[in-house]
Amino acid sequence: MFGVSVLAEIAAIILLWRLEPVYDTLLYVLFNLATAGAGAVIAWRRPGNPIGWLFLGFGLLNTLASDLSHGWGLRAAAEGWPGGPVGEGIAAVSWLPSGYGWTLTFLLFPTGRLPGRRWRAVPWLGAAGLVVSMSAWTLSPERGRDFVSGRNPIAVAGLPTGLLLAIGMPLFLGALLAAVVSLAIRFRRSEGLERQQLKWFVLAAVVAAVALPTSFALWYVSPAAGVIAAVALTGLPLAAVAAILRYRLYDVDLVISRTVGYAGLTVLLVASYAIVTVALGAFLGRGSGWTVAVATLVCAVLFRPLRARIQGAVDRRFNRSRYDALHRMGAFLDDVRAGRRLPEDVEVLLREILADPTLELLVFLPETHRYADLTGVSRDGLTGDGRQRIAIERGDQQIGVVLCDATSPLGPELVRRVLEHGGLAVEIARLRAELNLQLTEVKASRARIVAAANAERRRMERDLHDGAQQRLVSIGLALRHAQHQLGSPGGAVTAGAGPGGADIAAVRATLDGAVAEAAVAIGELRELARGLPPAQLDAGLGPACAELARRAPLPVSVRMPDRRFDSGVEAAVYFICCEGLTNAVKHASATRVDLIAAHRREHLVVRVVDDGVGGAAPRNGTGLTGLADRVAALGGSFRVQSRPGAGTTLVAELPCGS
Incomplete structure (x- = not known):
């Protein structure tokens, strides 16, 4: 169906080319393809939802009945082809079936079901109004203005078309109005995910509700009427796709508040400009350049304070969740600065703002390259629990991550905005967690x-x-x-045995x-x-480690500095080499070990590298844990790099002075 729509629109563009303004042709082509395309996407992703099939059907109907028929009618009139008046008549009445399609859409959106049983009569009343109105509209002699010839060739003289329109149009428009009311009622009663979906469509529907009556009133007055209608209608299928398939991807509350805020700001600035221009024009004259300059300056000065006040008022009304979240975070920061609350309470505040008791705020500890909760307890395995993960960053620096309910109606953008607003508290909490972990x-x-x-x-x-x-x-x-x-003491010792003597x-x-x-x-x-430290250390690290290598049952290379270090540092290096060599022989099945030490920037960096099976990890009570404690006692750092199958490397950095 979408493919047929595309082919029909291509044919319509060819037929209409240079017979009407190009923008008029392309705008309605865009609208029809947007409708059919939106229907194709929804029907493909949600085949059980009738909204997609409605969009497909009425998009194809508009393509054939409006654009293609209109193009054939104009081209036939210009080239003398047959069937021109038929095409013009079909195009003139095609807006009525399209309007009925929107009636059904408003009634069924977003679930594909009516809001309740009492709404069942609305589609039938609209269908009855559609049939009567189409008959009267098609056969009315007054529709001559829709034909190139200025005359409706199928008009029926004496037919009470006015009476028929007076009967059909109220039914048709009443059904459309009732459908809009049902959408408003559904929105008022909705909550959670359905409310987020409806916000997208209601925003586009409100824009269309303002634009379409304006377009209808100016239809025979200004060519801009057709442009207004096409642009307003194009937003409806696009909003429907976003609402049904991507309602979590964008922050619709922010879109609504920004739209209303900037619209109000524009009105106030235009009014200010007009008032200043009229007031100064009375004194300086209407053509004075000073009038324009002062009015422009006044608007520039008023822009920033007006925008802040209007946006605040709009957020309180249309984006209450964002306003409340930022307001509460600001109050929390004031309490933190005053010492009334702890920075770690930011996690509790986020749970309250997002109404998610399972939310967790984990901070990133750069020294260990691991995540930890706000108490400093290290956490692993952040994925796989079904929760969405929202990263917290400041520039290129990773601060932490928020784990929250993936089905929450509040999008990740709101969470990021709140965390950005409360970044000071998060950073202090991260530093305190890192300090707690170190302690x-x-x-x-x-x-x-x-x-x-x-x-x-x-x-x-x-x-x-x-x-x-x-x-x-x-x-x-x-x-x-x-x-x-x-x-007895002092007695003489004699050979052999005898009295007073000994054997x-x-x-x-x-x-x-x-x-x-x-x-x-x-x-x-x-x-x-x-x-205790071996006697070999009396001669330095090199001879001591060389003695270890000679006693080892596998090849060992030794690279040690010639200079001497503090006895505690040398003992730590010796025991690191002993433990690494012992583990390589007993557990790693290694074939070679390298004992390496180098003096770098007031630190002695020791590396014990083997080519064994890997997979070593410090555990309570093991020799590696003891080495970590010994190194930490000297103010150094100790790391174990041991991926399975890639060998093991023990790395220790010990402060040793210049």
């Missing part, structure tokens, strides 16, 4: 450090008590026994046992000292 991490890190220190102290105490201490006690007892074997062999055995126990105690003390 939480510091507390957790300190708790882990204290717990690890206590556990290590208890382990060393237990090992000393159960191991080295018992060995030393045993050595003391053995030495005491040897003393008794040698006799030299037994004494030697006792001393040998004491020496063995001492060797075991020394070994145990070495085991206890294994967690």
Whole structure:
């Protein structure tokens, strides 16, 4: 049907070319194609909605009965072709079926169903008025002005066409008026999504309601009447498509308020210009250039304050949700500045403004590149819950995101406007959330450090008590026994056995046992000292890491600076290399490891890179978590880059001075 409409319009343009003003031809072609095209889109996307098929049917009817028939009639009259008066007659009466199409559209929009049972009679009354009016209009001798010849060739003399029009037109126009009333009633009773849809169509219908009577009154007076009607009617199918298919894409409340606001501003400025011109013209003369200049200056001065006042008044009446939202956000900012409310309350305010108790405001933390709620708790998995995601940005900087109900009648533009208006509160809340997260991490890190220190102290105490201490006690007892074997203090020692003496062999055995126990105690003390900084660090990071590489069961490359650093920094680097190398051997199935350190801008940057299976992540109680705590205690940062199948890289930045 749309394809037939396009072909018919092309033929109509060819027939009408140079027989009437080009703008008149093209405007009505645009209107008919917009109607048929809108119907095609709606019928394709919403085949169960009769609005699309109405637009398709009446768009095709207008194309054939209005444009193509009109073109044939004018071209036949100019070229002497047959059937010219028939085409002119069809074109002259085609506006009546088109008007009935809008009656049905107003009654059925947007759901495709009548507002109620009592409206069932309206389409039938309109159809009856249509038939009677078309008959009278077609057969009336007064319609000669619609023909090139100035005479209606099918007029019936003596037919009471005036009486028929007096009967048919009230029924036809009454049905159209009743359909407009039904649309107004439906709009008044609507809410939620249906109200958003109706706002688009009602806006276009109000424009048409003003333009079409004006066009009808000027139809035989000015050529502008046809232009006014075509432009006003073209807006109706376009608004219908936006209302049915894209009602969430644009902020219709903003369109309405801006339209009414600028219309009122234009009227006031024109009135001001006229008053100033008349007043000054009485003193300076109508042709004075000073009159025009002063009037223009007055309008320029009044523009900004008038626009602000008119827009505020219009928003309070036509865009109440936007006005209330911005007004409440402004009051909230005043409370934040005065210390009466916390910046984190902006999330509660947004929930109240949007009437969405599930709304969440998450802020972006640039240091960790993660999102967190306003308490500083990190959040992952922001998609997949069915809610719409509205990004908050300031310039190129990402501030946060709002997760809200996707079915909310308030569009994302209103949310962005409110967030832009309250950007100060959001930014302060983001900074406070980042600070809370850092404080939480510091507390957790300190708790882990204290717990690890206590556990290590208890382990060393237990090992000393159960191991080295018992060995030393045993050595003391053995030495005491040897003393008794040698006799009383000061006694002489003689070879062999004898009174007051001792068996030299037994004494030697006792001393040998004491020496063995001492060797075991020394070994145990070495085991206890294994967690302390290694002796290799006495020579620097390079030799210590080279020793690690020599003991490793896989190829390890070492690149370390030659200079020395603080002992705490060197110990941290050594343990990072130890942990990374251990993980690469035990868990990552790596074939190669690189130990790299470089001095950059008062920081020592350490990287441990392996080509293993990846997928490593710090977890509570793991060696990576301990490394993060150790680095944080020195004021540095620690990151783990480990995608599955892409190896693992440990990166630590430690402050080390110049």
